[in-house]
Amino acid sequence: MPDLPDTRPRRTFAVISHPDAGKSTLTEALALHAEVISRAGATHGKAGRKGTVSDWMDMEQARGISITSAALQFAYGDHVINLVDTPGHADFSEDTYRVLSAVDSAVMLVDAAKGLEPQTLKLFRVCAQRGLPVITVINKWDRPGLDPFALMDEIEQRIGLRPTPLTWPVGIAGDFRGVLDRRTGRYIRYTRTAGGATRAPEEHLEPDAAAAAEGQDWHEAVEGDELLSADGADHDLAAYRAGRTTPVLFASALSNFGVSTLLDLLVDIAPAPAPTPTIDGGERAVDDDFSAYVFKVQSGMDASHRDRLAYVRVCSGVFERGMVATHGTTGRPFATKYAQAVFGRERVVVDRAMPGDVVGLVNASALLVGDTIYAGRPVRYPPITSFAPEHFAAASVTDTQRWKQFRRGISQLDEEGVVQVLRSPARGDHNPILAAVGPMQFEVVVARMEAEFGAAVRLEQLGYTVARRVEPEQADEVRGIRGAEVLERRDGTLLALFPDVWRVRSALRAAPHLQLHPLPASGDIEADMEYRT
Structure with a gap:
């Protein structure tokens, strides 16, 4: 990856969707169309293709789903x-939520055959609460799917965003030949x-040639x-930036149809970095x-x-690489000697970065998710929420001689979130006790x-399903409640675990x-906003 001049404008966005809507495949296709890779991969190595750049973990490649966020x-x-x-x-919604705190806009994929699925609805709501403009991509139009007008109605009725298609398909779902570019009237x-x-090669034809x-x-x-147009569904930049409308494109990420249009659109209309x-x-x-x-901590990328x-x-x-910043939490100086730009799991040294850039700081053991670093005038940014866990398991090492590795690994995974x-x-x-949003x-x-720390673990599933935050002065009293257990989280928060909500009542x-304070549930953005303020 070549060095990037500091003066070029930035576009920082997340790709989000329900599982199996084609998110990682689209990410790969975007990199292909930007000419930073020569061949696009696919989840499960479809059609003899290699794996995707962004899905680099063994579990991701085996299952064909994204387990961790990846920056490119x-x-x-x-x-x-x-x-x-x-x-x-x-199950990994906390990771997705952290990413959405660090971007300026989002690209939402909708499966043409399935329409709006539960995780899609939740993520749209997260974006709306965060004020993130959303571009919608109707993906997999090369396969049988729903009527395009039915999809537009579903978006407007169930989400409340006015869809304003910028392209319209030529041919029904499953017979994807191209799109009508509503801005130019031409056929792509x-x-x-x-x-x-x-x-995928593209031809831009005038209307008469397209009709022929x-x-x-x-x-x-x-x-x-x-x-x-008669229904007023034409694109308006101000309405998109204000989160009232969502531009819509029809595409097939697997076939690389419509990908260059999406890249051009992001450059043209997606917001630049703004005050934080x-x-x-x-x-x-x-x-x-x-x-x-810091919005993410990751180890194990390079064995x-x-x-x-x-x-x-x-x-x-x-x-600037090598600068000494201040760690906002401790007030201590923080050296930035090892800084890298990231492309999946591949990395190159970066000397300078501008607002909007994502930089990987190597071996920054003092930094945790939600931490602020700064130079000059002091500043602190709001913390990033930990969602209410619903699944609990007691962990132990299977080989007691690997105790040190067990302790180090558990602490590392805790710090990563x-x-x-x-x-x-x-x-x-x-x-x-390990507490998780999903199993x-x-x-x-x-x-x-086992793979990174050489410490095989044994997990004993526990019968708790509810966690509540406890005031320190009431912890001993809560410990006396039958069926309850009080434990401490890394940030010092005391959590009381109960078998079910009835025991809490x-x-x-x-x-x-x-x-007994409820914690923000996964996707409960109103509760999170209250927490952050």
């Missing part, structure tokens, strides 16, 4: 693109390539365009002194080096503990003075 930075024209692929599975005709691994080539299918696309809200209710301007915050990478979003000023690790004097460090997080723990009826 590349140049496109006179812009620098910071693209963050996110986990689609609901696509040509398939072998397995979709290389960039496609006949009735073109005329039906034109009628669709006229109906959309601070913890005291103010804002940090992009041209202020340097500042950034030969076993380093740890803290992903930071640059919010203001200019980052793979799971929440809860401890108590009664259980000790040998038997911590697949436990599978990641088991796999990574029973405890409150018996002792109304107890304060």
Whole structure:
């Protein structure tokens, strides 16, 4: 990956969707069309293609789903693109939420055959609450699917965003020939390539030539365009930026149809980095002194080096490798000697970075998710929420001679946010409780503990399903409640675990003075906003 000039404007966005909507395949296709890879991969190695750049973990490649977020930075024209692929599975919604705190807009994929699925609805709502403009891509139009107008109605009725298609399909779902570009009136005709691994050729035809080539299918696309205009479904930049509308494109990420249109659209209309809200209710301007915050910590990307990478979003000023910043939490100086730009699991040294850029700080053991670093004028950004866990398991090492590796690995995964690790004097460090939003997080723990730390673990599923935050002065009283257990999270928060919500209600009826505070549920953005302020 070539060095990127600091002066080029930035576009920083996330790709989000329900599982199996084609998110990682689209990420790969975007990199292909930006000419930073020569051949696109696919999940499960479809059609003989290699695996995707963004899905680099063994579990991701085996299952064909994204388990962890991945950052890719590349140049496109006179812009620098910071693209963050996110986990689609609901069990990893905390990771997706962290990513959405670090981007300026989102690309939402909708499966043409399935329409709006539960995780899609939740993510749209997250974007709306965060004020992130959303571009919608109707993916897999090369397969049988729903009527395009039915999809537009579903988006508007179920989400409340007004869809404003910028392209309209020529041919029904499953017979994807190209699209009518509603901005120019021209026909963009696509040509398939072998397995979709290389960039699909495009032809731009004038309306008369399109009518001659496609006949009735073109005329039906034109009628669709006229109906959309009559209904007021034309793109408006201000409405998109304000989160009232969502531009819509029709595409096939696997075939690389419509991908270059999406890249051009992101450059043209997606917002540039803007001032960042601070913890005291103010804002940090992009041209202020340097500042950034950590939205992800990841280790295990390079087995030969076993380093740890803290992903930071640059919010203001200019980052220069080697600069000494201040750690906002401790007030201590923080050296930035090892800084890298990231492309999947591949990395190159980066000397400078601008607002909007995602930078990987290597072996930054002092940095945790939600931390702020800055130079010059002090600033702190709001913390990033930990969601309420619903699944709990007690962890122990299978080989007691691997105890040190077990302790180190559990602490590392806790700091990364793979799971929440809860401890108590009664259980000790040998038997911590792992708390997760979804059970697949436990599978990641088991796999990574053995592969990266050489410490196979045994998990004992516990009968708890509810966690409540407890005031320190009431902890002993809560410990006396039958069926409850109080443990401490890494950030010092005390959590009381209960078998079910009925036991919580029973405890409150018996002792109304107890304060058992609910935690933000996965996707409960109103509760999170209250927490952050």
